Amino acid sequence: MGPQEPVTGRVVSSRLCTRGKSASFIRHVAIDIGDTPLAGRFRAGQSFGIVPPGEDERGRPHKLRLYSLASPSFGEDGAGRVISTTPKRLIAERTPQREGDDPEDHRLFLGTCSNYVCDLRAGDEVLVTGPAGKRFLLPAEPDKHDYLFLATGTGIAPFRGMALELMRGPGGPTSSRVEVVMGSPYTSDLLYDDLFSDLAAEHSNFAYHPVVSRERRDDGGPGEYVHGHLERRLDERFREMLESPRTLVYMCGLAGMQIGVFRMLGRHGLHGPYLKLHEQIADVDPADWTDDQIKRRVRHGPRCMLEVY
Ligand SMILES: Cc1cc2nc3c(=O)[nH]c(=O)nc-3n(C[C@H](O)[C@H](O)[C@H](O)COP(=O)(O)OP(=O)(O)OC[C@H]3O[C@@H](n4cnc5c(N)ncnc54)[C@H](O)[C@@H]3O)c2cc1C
Structure with missing residues (x-):
């Protein structure tokens, strides 16, 4: 068959x-x-x-x-x-x-x-x-990596599976750092919110960041998208992780979600292992990348797994 x-x-x-x-x-x-x-x-x-x-x-x-x-x-x-x-x-x-x-x-x-x-x-x-699907998978030796999972909407589905595998799998919880960033328009649209909150409460190496675009934040700031959240908290939380050679970035969601993340990585000089730039864009300052250039000239690199639909 x-x-x-x-x-x-x-x-x-x-x-x-x-x-x-x-x-x-x-x-x-x-x-x-x-x-x-x-x-x-x-x-x-x-x-x-x-x-x-x-x-x-x-x-x-x-x-x-x-x-x-x-x-x-x-x-x-x-x-x-x-x-x-x-x-x-x-x-x-x-x-x-x-x-x-x-x-x-x-x-x-x-x-x-x-x-x-x-x-x-x-x-x-x-x-x-x-x-x-052959590439959007956990690595062969999961404990040798840390994970930044970025999702919008139903793009969270594979991260539910991966998070359960890493934290509740037969080999016991991983000691790797696992961070899940889930973007949705409203708090009510967050998916599997209970599960991710529970995993974060159970494991100090697991963090869950719900990111809502059309409501104000708890600290009174405006709503934000996944890439905006990463950028706002870059120095305090994410830069060290993105600079670590252990880190793998996974992105899943609607086509287009990667544009903001790719631009943010480029703008902060973090794109090396995560992105592959076409030679026509290699000399352009990432701050000036247009959406069209990102769509056509930037691909995922070896430590970035991308699934958009
Ligand atoms: C790798 C991968 C993983 C996926 N994972 C998920 C997942 O986990 N969850 C999920 O929900 N989906 C997922 N999808 C999307 C899923 O495959 C379907 O595309 C989605 O469910 C819509 O299918 P449908 O049969 O309901 O719509 P269809 O009947 O196929 O309708 C969609 C088509 O109708 C047309 N259309 C759309 N809007 C309108 C409109 N307003 N007026 C007229 N025509 C219109 C467009 O041509 C569109 O392509 C995934 C896709 C891929 C490729």
Whole structure:
């Protein structure tokens, strides 16, 4: 059987995983794959495919969509038989997507697969493929590194799996430094907030930094984004970590989140091991990098793992 051939899993549980009442509907969905050839084959940081039933508007079977694994390599159950993910319902008003689309059509638009997955109940069957992804993984010798995990929205999913693996894995809690920075528009949108708060309370080497963009901070300052938080607290907290040869930076979230972080690293001369600059940008002062230059001329370097979608 090829890895992309779907197998039938069964939903074990589904619950909202936002911190409070939120305008976004984001769930934690656990799927039993124990009796399939995929059991035990997933590693934290990978993704899996879900094939929604039915056909698209052109009458072709729906294509699979990828979802990040939110579970550690040992699964939700400790044996790699139950995997999980963090689907967000895509809910919007229709907007023209291609030439010829009616600009006046603003009926409700519901994403096919995300709503299918969020509608599933415990006991339902679901077609799963995988594992997908080879680079967004923990290193072979996890205790030899420290970790800066940067997430926006559902981009937190792989860090739930990695944090559980590092702090509650079979080898005992790591002594490495682990810092999770989670960005969201409102406090109510924070995901898995209880778990990360608990891990931070249990382990002095684990820190959790919720970063909210559309509310004022506890200290009265304006809301901020992930890169702004890193920059504001650079000297007090993050510079030493970013300068350490042990540190790996992982970023996951919506495409574009890396732009601010890349610029911040460049501006503070911290980009060496984390970024690869195209020669056309090598002589440009990072403070002057445009968004377009960052998108086209800056890539992740060896100690930076990037997953954006
Ligand atoms: C590696 C990877 C990991 C991922 N992990 C996660 C995850 O953990 N959680 C998660 O929620 N998602 C994740 N995604 C995204 C996921 O794969 C789907 O893209 C997402 O759930 C939307 O799929 P859908 O079937 O609901 O939407 P679709 O039905 O596929 O709709 C999306 C498409 O519809 C069109 N569209 C969008 N808005 C409108 C509009 N307003 N009007 C008209 N058309 C519109 C666009 O063409 C868009 O591409 C991940 C993606 C990748 C690549």
